[in-house]
Every structure is written in C-alpha cells, then in structure tokens.
Amino acid sequence: MDFSMIDAEPILLSLQLAGVTVVILLTLGTPIAWWLAQTRSRLRVVVEALVALPLVLPPTVLGFYLLILLGPNGWVGGPVQAITGSVLSFSFAGLVFASTLYSLPFVVQPLHSTFESIGKIPMETAQSLGASRLDAFFSVIAPLARRGYLTAVVLGFAHTLGEFGVVLMVGGNIPGKTKVISIEIYDRVEVLEYTQAHVLSLGLLVFSFLVLVMVYAVNRRLPVQVI
Amino acid sequence: MTDLLTAKFKVDFSEFNLDVELNLPAKGVTVVFGPSGSGKTTLLRCLAGLERAPAGYLKLAGQVWQDEGIFLPIQKRKIGLVFQEARLFPHLNIEENLLYGYQRTIPAERNLHLDEVLPLLDLKALLKRNPEKLSGGERQRVAIGRALLTSPKLLLMDEPLASLDMQRKAEIIPFIKRIEDQFKTPIIYVTHSMNEVLQLVDTMVILKSGKVANWGPVEQVFSDVRSRDAVGEGQLGAVLETSVAEHDAEFGLTRLDFMGQALNVPKQNIPVGQNLRVHIHSKDVSLSTAPPAGATSVLNILQARVGKIGILDPEGYSVDIELDAGRPILATITRKSLANLNLKPGQPVYAHIKAIKMVHELEG
Numbered sequence: 001m002d003f004s005m006i007d008a009e010p011i012l013l014s015l016q017l018a019g020v021t022v023v024i025l026l027t028l029g030t031p032i033a034w035w036l037a038q039t040r041s042r043l044r045v046v047v048e049a050l051v052a053l054p055l056v057l058p059p060t061v062l063g064f065y066l067l068i069l070l071g072p073n074g075w076v077g078g079p080v081q082a083i084t085g086s087v088l089s090f091s092f093a094g095l096v097f098a099s100t101l102y103s104l105p106f107v108v109q110p111l112h113s114t115f116e117s118i119g120k121i122p123m124e125t126a127q128s129l130g131a132s133r134l135d136a137f138f139s140v141i142a143p144l145a146r147r148g149y150l151t152a153v154v155l156g157f158a159h160t161l162g163e164f165g166v167v168l169m170v171g172g173n174i175p176g177k178t179k180v181i182s183i184e185i186y187d188r189v190e191v192l193e194y195t196q197a198h199v200l201s202l203g204l205l206v207f208s209f210l211v212l213v214m215v216y217a218v219n220r221r222l223p224v225q226v227i
Numbered sequence: 228m229t230d231l232l233t234a235k236f237k238v239d240f241s242e243f244n245l246d247v248e249l250n251l252p253a254k255g256v257t258v259v260f261g262p263s264g265s266g267k268t269t270l271l272r273c274l275a276g277l278e279r280a281p282a283g284y285l286k287l288a289g290q291v292w293q294d295e296g297i298f299l300p301i302q303k304r305k306i307g308l309v310f311q312e313a314r315l316f317p318h319l320n321i322e323e324n325l326l327y328g329y330q331r332t333i334p335a336e337r338n339l340h341l342d343e344v345l346p347l348l349d350l351k352a353l354l355k356r357n358p359e360k361l362s363g364g365e366r367q368r369v370a371i372g373r374a375l376l377t378s379p380k381l382l383l384m385d386e387p388l389a390s391l392d393m394q395r396k397a398e399i400i401p402f403i404k405r406i407e408d409q410f411k412t413p414i415i416y417v418t419h420s421m422n423e424v425l426q427l428v429d430t431m432v433i434l435k436s437g438k439v440a441n442w443g444p445v446e447q448v449f450s451d452v453r454s455r456d457a458v459g460e461g462q463l464g465a466v467l468e469t470s471v472a473e474h475d476a477e478f479g480l481t482r483l484d485f486m487g488q489a490l491n492v493p494k495q496n497i498p499v500g501q502n503l504r505v506h507i508h509s510k511d512v513s514l515s516t517a518p519p520a521g522a523t524s525v526l527n528i529l530q531a532r533v534g535k536i537g538i539l540d541p542e543g544y545s546v547d548i549e550l551d552a553g554r555p556i557l558a559t560i561t562r563k564s565l566a567n568l569n570l571k572p573g574q575p576v577y578a579h580i581k582a583i584k585m586v587h588e589l590e591g
Contacts, residue, residue: 121314124277127301128308129328130377139327143318 006199009176010184017092017180018160021099025107025156026149028100033111034137038120051108054101062102063169070094070170090172095180098170099160106155114148115141147219154215158208230254232381232413235284236273245269245280245437253288253381255429256407256414258445260421260457266437267417271385274415275308276301287381305336307374307382307412311389313366315358321369322354328377338378339410347409348372348402364395368402375406382406382414388423397587400426421462425586426504428466433457450509450555452537452547463547464508465556466586471499480526486553491526492583504586509547511582512558516568518577527580531556533570550578 032051036044054062070077070088076097077088088094122144126136142149164182171178173187181200188197230253238245245266251257259267272278274285276292276299285293292299307328315324325341345351348368358366367387374382384403388396404427406412418424431448433440440457441448448454449466467490469483474494483490483503490505497503519528534549539562546565550556556578570576 122316124301125308125314125316126327128275128277128306129373130302130331131327132302135331140316140318144316 006196007184010179010181011200011203013092013176013178014161014180014182017095017099018157020096021103021160022107022153022156024096024100025103026152029104029107029111029152029156033108034115034141036108036112037115052105054103055105059102059163059165060169063098063166066094066098066101066166066170070097089170090174090178092171092177095167095171095178098166099163102163102166103156103159106159107152110148110151110155111145114145114151118144150218151215154211158211161204162208230288230413231286232288232415233284233286234274236270236280237282238269238273238278238280243269243437245273247434247437247439249432249439249442251415251430251432251442253413254411256403256416256424256427257430257432258424258428259415259417259432259434260419260424261434261440262419264436265434267419267434268385269437270434271383271415271417274381275306275383276304305377305380307371307377307379309367309370309374309382309384309387311386313358313363313370315366315369315373317358319358320354321350321356321358321361324358324369325350325354325373325376328373332377336378339375341376343409344372344375347375347405362395363391364398367391367395367399371399371402371406375410375412379412382412384414384416386418387416389418389420396423400424400587403427421458422586425462425466425506446554450549450557452535452549452557454557455537455547462506462508463557463559464506464511465554467505467507467554467556468502469505470502471495471497473499485529488529488552489527490529490580490583492585495585506584506586507556507580508582508584509557509559511580512550512556513579513581514548514550514558514560514564514568514570515577515579516570516574519579523579525579525581527583529556529578529580531576531578533572533574533576536565536570536572539565550576552578 032047036048067089068074072078072081072087080088088097118141122140123133123136126140127133131139162182164186167178167180168183173179173183181204185197185200188200232249232251232253234247234249236245236247243264243266247270259270261267269278273280273283279298282295283293285291291297292304316327319327325344329337329341348371350368350372353361353365353369361369371387388399391399403414407414407427416424416427428445430443431445432442433448433454435457441451441453445466446468449458449462449464455463467485469485469490472482472484472489474481479494480491481493481495483492483505492505495503529552531550531552534551534555537547539546544561545559546562548558548560548570550558558578
C-alpha cells in the first residue's frame with residue numbers, strides 16, 4: 001500500500017485536538033465528577049443528566065447549537081471575538097470547545113464511578129492526618145483513582161478522535177485548521193478514493209481497538225482497594 | 228483548669244438523637260461505652276470534627292474547637308483517629324503510611340518521632356512492606372502509629388480492636404497502654420466490649436440512647452448502684468487498682484496492697500511494686516456487721532462502710548449495695564440479708580471477698 005498518498009495533516013490535527021481536549025477535560029471533569037460523587041444536593045441529577053446529554057443527542061443537534069453559540073453573534077463566540085478579534089466557529093479553538101462538551105461524559109462518568117467506589121473514608125483519613133482537601137486529593141484520591149483516570153483519558157481521547165458530526169457542523173472542513181481524520185475519510189469516500197479511506201479507517205479502527213484492549217488489561221491488574 | 232475536655236453536642240437525626248454534655252479530664256484513657264445505636268460513634272465524629280453538630284461546643288485544654296461561629300476543621304484539630312478498620316493507604320508502603328501525617332505536622336509541633344514510635348509499636352520489620360501483606364493486628368498497629376506521629380493532642384479510637392480475634396486484641400492492648408504511659412496522650416476509646424478496655428480505662432462514660440447514663444472514674448462507675456443495666460451482669464462490680472506487695476511461694480499466693488488493706492490472689496508472675504488492676508464481681512462480695520468470730524476459709528476480708536443502697540425491686544430477691552473501702556466496691560446481697568443485717572448508710576461492715584479476677588482474665 002502506498003502511504004505517500006495519505007495526507008498526514010488531518011491525522012496530526014486529530015491527535016492534537018484529542019490531546020488538547022483530554023487535558024481540558026481532565027481539569028474540568030475532575031471537579032465535576034468529585035462533586036457528583038460527594039454531593040447530596042438535588043441538583044446532582046440535573047448535572048448528571050446534562051453531562052450525559054452528548055451520549056444520546058444526535059451530534060448534529062449539539063453541533064447546531066454550538067454553531068450558534070460559538071458564532072460571531074453567539075453568547076460565547078461574540079465576547080471571544082470582541083476580545084481576541086477572531087471568530088470561534090470554524091476554527092481549531094472552536095473545535096476544542098465543541099469536543100470538550102461532546103466528550104465530557106466519557107471522562108466524567110468513569111471518574112465519577114471511581115470516586116464513588118473510593119468512598120469518603122480515604123479523604124477523611126487523610127484530613128485527620130492533617131492534609132488539606134486539595135493535598136488529600138492529590139496525595140491519596142488521585143493515586144487511588146488511577147485506573148479511573150486511565151479509562152477517562154483513553155475514552156476521552158479515542159472518542160474525540162472519532163467524532164464527526166459535531167466537528168463538521170462547528171468546524172466545517174478547512175484543511176490544516178478543522179479537517180480531522182473522520183472528515184478526511186468522508187471526503188475520500190465522496191470522491192470514491194476508497195483505498196485512502198480504507199487506510200485511514202483501518203488505522204482508526206486498529207488504534208481504537210488497541211487502546212481499549214490496553215485499558216481493560218491494565219484495569220484488570222490494578223484493583224482499587226482500601227485496606 | 229487547662230487539661231480538661233468540655234463538650235456539648237445535640238444532634239437530631241430522624242431516627243436517632245444525641246444529647247450529651249461532658250466534662251472529662253484530658254488525660255488517661257476515657258472509655259465511651261454503650262450498646263450499638265447508643266450514639267458512641269456519632270459522639271466521636273462530633274469530637275473529631277467529621278460531624279458538625281449545630282450549636283455544639285467543644286473545648287480541649289483551653290482551646291475552643293467548636294462554638295457559635297467557630298468550627299475548627301478536622302485537619303486543624305490535632306487529633307489522631309483510629310477506626311475498626313486500619314484505613315491504611317494502599318498505594319503507600321508502611322513507612323510512607325506512617326509518615327503521611329508526620330510530614331504534614333509543623334516541625335515545631337512534632338513531639339513524637341519515628342524512632343520512638345517504631346519500638347513502641349514494634350513496627351521496624353514492617354517498614355518496607357505493603358499494607359495488603361500485613362495481618363489485621365499489624366495493620367492496626369500501623370494505624371495507631373500513623374495517628375501518633377501527628378503528635379495529636381487527643382487520640383480518638385473507635386472500636387479499634389473489634390475486627391481482631393482475642394489473641395490479637397491481647398497483643399495490642401499493652402501497646403495502647405504504653406502510649407498513655409509514655410507520651411501522655413489522652414485517649415478517648417469507644418467500644419461496646421467492656422473487657423477489652425478494663426485494663427486501660429481511667430474514666431468511664433456510659434451512653435444509653437444518645438444520653439450520658441453515667442460517667443466518672445472507672446472504680447466509681449463500676450461500683451455504682453445505677454450501673455447494673457449499663458455495665459451488664461457479667462462485669463458488675465469493683466475495678467480496683469492495687470500494687471503487688473509480696474509473693475508467697477509456700478501457698479502459691481500473691482499479696483496485693485489495696486489502700487493499706489491486703490488482698491490475696493493466686494500467684495501472679497508480676498514483680499513486686501508493679502500495679503495490678505483487679506475486678507471483684509458484686510456477687511462475690513458478702514457482708515457481715517461483726518468481724519468473723521471463728522475460722523473462715525475466706526482469705527480476703529476488707530473493712531468498709533455502707534454507702535448507697537440500690538433500689539429495692541419488690542419482684543426481685545437481690546439488691547446492690549455500694550461500699551466505701553477507700554475506693555468504692557459493690558456488693559450484691561439478698562433483700563432478706565439486707566433486712567437481717569439492718570444495714571444503714573455509713574455503717575461499718577466487713578466485706579468478705581470470695582473471688583478476685585485480674586481484669587485481663589475476664590471473659591465474655
């Protein structure tokens with residue numbers, strides 16, 4: 001198979017997008033998941049539902065609202081344009097924003113269930129030994145939650161790599177800016193370049209399969225238990 | 228008064244209320260005793276700052292930890308917590324577990340160091356091991372050591388031995404006693420098992436349905452006519468602090484000194500001069516108003532005065548009587564004997580003691 005005909009740009013862009021998105025998601029998802037695992041507030045169900053929404057909504061619905069939100073007149077796009085001078089829709093930054101929302105459940109849910117299974121005791125114990133909540137989180141909770149984090153990172157990354165509808169709606173199809181793998185595959189199929197579509201599709205498939213195998217294998221070997 | 232613990236908590240849960248007011252000496256071992264559901268653990272969580280009782284009050288050694296508008300969070304309270312489960316951090320080895328709190332204690336406030344705690348709790352050999360490789364007793368010792376290394380002003384223990392078998396319990400108790408002897412850290416120990424702590428306890432708090440049923444120095448609480456229900460039939464009676472006076476090899480006895488009076492017990496393997504805590508069941512004490520005229524096989528006869536006389540239950544045959552023999556002793560006699568002897572408070576009597584047990588020999 002001739003790899004020279006494969007354009008590396010969409011692949012790199014996809015990896016870049018997934019990487020940035022995962023970093024943002026971990027920073028954002030950790031407090032959300034922690035709050036969900038701790039709170040007795042009635043708002044919990046609402047937040048849980050909001051986080052899970054991207055799982056059930058057609059990507060086009062999410063993409064449509066994001067397009068409006070991120071556009072020059074949108075609640076987010078407007079102020080951003082006023083400050084930075086650049087439009088958020090049809091840009092890489094816009095894609096990151098959209099991917100963050102779209103992949104949120106894939107990061108929050110594994111973290112949430114991990115924090116829940118860890119329970120309150122390690123936090124209480126660390127605090128009774130003089131640790132502040134933040135200190136206790138990084139020195140005890142995070143290490144205990146490592147398999148939850150691994151799952152969250154892999155799922156968040158793989159899911160961002162694989163998204164299509166939202167990206168197309170929000171980012172369009174601008175080479176080097178918003179044209180990611182999934183869209184490149186779509187383009188190749190449109191023009192009947194099945195070989196190139198095959199290479200990219202198979203690559204994505206094998207990659208996704210391998211990382212999932214890795215997650216399940218590692219999870220098996222890292223049982224979480226508090227003694 | 229600085230070494231005092233003053234606490235006032237009122238917690239209303241739908242199915243359970245806690246309403247206590249305590250003034251305890253902040254030294255020695257205070258045991259909070261009560262059946263499950265009596266509020267022991269809630270009280271402990273309030274003391275630790277894990278539960279915030281509205282309008283609660285807590286002051287330890289002159290420092291207010293909780294009052295109106297004041298609530299010192301747990302990590303600022305300088306308490307050591309030990310629970311039924313050791314709660315070691317599984318991702319850290321024993322040494323790292325032990326040092327977790329030590330590293331988070333301001334160097335100037337570190338009174339206890341690893342080189343003191345390791346021999347005390349016999350932990351040296353375990354340092355590099357992982358928590359899951361340890362036995363239950365070893366883990367519990369690590370947990371105690373970890374708590375101690377924060378140089379706490381108060382050590383709170385919630386049923387720390389409940390998940391261990393008899394042998395392991397017996398192993399750990401001397402360690403807890405040593406903590407108190409060597410470091411003078413006051414300990415509040417919550418349990419539903421009285422025998423576990425009779426060797427340790429100085430002050431006793433008995434909780435019943437969220438209220439303090441009785442409290443005071445252990446010898447007083449155990450010999451109180453009101454304690455029958457709370458302490459339980461099996462342990463009702465006197466807990467006395469004695470010291471070994473001499474050993475009598477000829478008759479296989481050890482003579483104990485108790486407030487200037489002698490008590491003879493089967494020979495103990497304990498050096499002369501050392502303290503020994505004994506328990507005298509109230510049913511093993513009988514009374515006479517005159518000194519024994521003839522010979523008697525009872526070796527131990529103490530002079531005492533009649534104190535409070537318990538409630539006479541017209542349905543029952545027996546009655547509890549408090550005696551003052553320098554320290555309180557409790558006797559359970561029949562109502563008929565009480566009438567025959569015509570006992571009155573203040574009256575001198577002779578207490579014939581038929582059996583004395585070392586507290587560590589008690590069962591059940």
